Amino acid sequence: xxxxxxxxxxxxxxxxxxxxxxxxxAQSKNxxxxxxSPGGAWFTxxxxxxxxxxxxxxxxxxxxxxxxxxxxxSRIQAGLSQIGMGIDFLSAAALRGEEPYKQKxxxxxxxxxxxxxxxxxxxxxxxxxxxLAEILADPKLTIGVTSAATxxxxxxxxxxxxxxxxxxxxxxxxxxxxxxxYGELIQGFNDNQFSVLWTAGEIPSGLASQIVDxxxxxxxxxxxxxxxxxxxxxxxxxxxxxxxGTFPELQSADVxxxxxGNIYLVSSELPDDFVYAMTKAIIANxxxxxxxxxxxxxxxxxTAWKTQPVPLHPGAEKAxxxxxxxx
Numbered sequence: 001x002x003x004x005x006x007x008x009x010x011x012x013x014x015x016x017x018x019x020x021x022x023x024x025x026a027q028s029k030n031x032x033x034x035x036x037s038p039g040g041a042w043f044t045x046x047x048x049x050x051x052x053x054x055x056x057x058x059x060x061x062x063x064x065x066x067x068x069x070x071x072x073x074s075r076i077q078a079g080l081s082q083i084g085m086g087i088d089f090l091s092a093a094a095l096r097g098e099e100p101y102k103q104k105x106x107x108x109x110x111x112x113x114x115x116x117x118x119x120x121x122x123x124x125x126x127x128x129x130x131x132l133a134e135i136l137a138d139p140k141l142t143i144g145v146t147s148a149a150t151x152x153x154x155x156x157x158x159x160x161x162x163x164x165x166x167x168x169x170x171x172x173x174x175x176x177x178x179x180x181x182y183g184e185l186i187q188g189f190n191d192n193q194f195s196v197l198w199t200a201g202e203i204p205s206g207l208a209s210q211i212v213d214x215x216x217x218x219x220x221x222x223x224x225x226x227x228x229x230x231x232x233x234x235x236x237x238x239x240x241x242x243x244x245g246t247f248p249e250l251q252s253a254d255v256x257x258x259x260x261g262n263i264y265l266v267s268s269e270l271p272d273d274f275v276y277a278m279t280k281a282i283i284a285n286x287x288x289x290x291x292x293x294x295x296x297x298x299x300x301x302x303t304a305w306k307t308q309p310v311p312l313h314p315g316a317e318k319a320x321x322x323x324x325x326x327x
Contacts, residue, residue, distance in 0.1 A: 029060050029274075034067035034081035037146040039182035041202055041293060042067075042085045045114070048292030049282065050083075056281035057274060068149030069260075070100060076267050077105040083278075086110070086265035087118075087151050089236030092309035100154060111264035111279050111316040113307035115289075115299030116202050119240045119259045120155065122221040123189065123197040123211060123250070132221040135196060137163040139173025142194035144185045151260065153179070155231070156198045162230055182207060190214040196221075200260070202295035203246055212249045220250050223257045231258045266313050275315025283323050301325050 033050055036042030043064065050062040062083070067075060072084035073094035086108075097104035122132060135141060136159055146152045160166050167177050178185065178194050189197045189211070197218075201207045211218060220242065231237040240259030244251060264282075266275055282289075283301045290297030305312060305320040312320075320326035 031060060031062045031083060032081040033062050033064050034072045034075045034084040035064050036066070036068055036085060037150055037181050038066055041206060045293045045296060046085060052281045052285055053278045057277050060274065068147060069151030070154045071149035072265060073105050073108055074101065076265055077107050082267045082270055084265040086263045088261040088263055088307065088309045090151060091263060091265060092236065095310045107268045108310040109266050109268045109313035110308060110310050111266060111282070111313065112304035114262040114264055114296065115304060116262045116295045117240065117259055118200045118202055118262060119242055120200050120223065120257045121205065121208060123218045124221045125195060126217045126219050131224060133163060133224045133227065135221065136160055137165055138175070139165065139169050140175045141170050141196065142176040143196040143198055144178040144180065144189055144194045145198045146182065146185070147179055152198055152200050158231065158235065159227055162227055186210055186214065190216050192216070203242065204294055208247050208250065212247065218250065220255045222255050228256065228258050261307060263307055263309065268313070270313070272315035272318065275313045276318050279316040279319035283319060
């Protein structure tokens with residue numbers, strides 16, 4: 001399981017390569033970074049990266065708050081948060097004002113990719129013989145998922161709808177939908193309170209490691225091709241594979257699933273000099289990001305800026321250009 005880095009360890013990441021402090025006019029700012037479900041990977045990632053950014057920008061204080069891939073764009077648009085973790089296709093939908101969003105989110109900007117791809121990881125008991133299609137169509141299904149703010153929650157709703165099911169039908173049919181944070185979901189799953197755990201995670205995944213260490217013997221459920229196709233063609237998800245051997249206790253072959261890319265979101269109202277310093281701090285500490293969260297070691301500034309489901313912030317553009325990555 002990934003842990004938050006101690007503050008002293010994070011201080012060691014800064015080094016001489018960090019950006020200069022912001023001008024006096026931009027000092028003493030309190031900013032909010034909307035993350036993910038408590039206990040999840042985004043909390044670990046944002047805590048570590050925000051510390052790097054605060055060291056690069058004296059006078060700026062960043063507070064990490066719970067959020068999720070679905071709700072984070074709206075928090076930024078409303079001015080509640082100024083920084084957020086984002087999902088590529090959901091951020092693009094928010095910018096355009098498309099489902100599940102009611103209006104155009106014109107304040108969304110990005111620093112590009114975090115370097116992390118996320119795969120849907122659905123856990124079922126090893127004795128389960130049904131396909132995921134059959135499981136999701138069952139009105140007596142018992143399943144656990146994170147809050148309505150998250151991409152996992154939204155994707156489960158979409159998957160159930162594809163198979164003619166819904167939260168309401170499950171509850172009416174004698175099934176159960178458990179909505180909670182990761183820690184409580186893992187505990188409930190291990191205690192047999194529900195039969196399916198619907199999550200999303202990176203490779204490697206701290207959540208998967210916790211489940212492997214649990215009392216229950218489980219396996220991954222593959223996404224049927226028809227479900228992947230509708231998620232991709234209708235909503236913009238990607239198609240991914242959890243390679244055989246990635247989690248030997250959970251799979252005996254490749255597992256085909258839907259996937260999505262993570263991006264850094266920022267408000268267009270953030271000053272260019274702050275976003276420049278923030279982006280520069282991340283670029284300067286590229287080789288050390290894996291110490292914060294292992295999957296972040298894949299961050300590559302040479303390509304990160306190319307991931308623009310929403311426009312690149314001018315401050316980020318300046319940092320990538322100055323570093324020689326954006327011509």
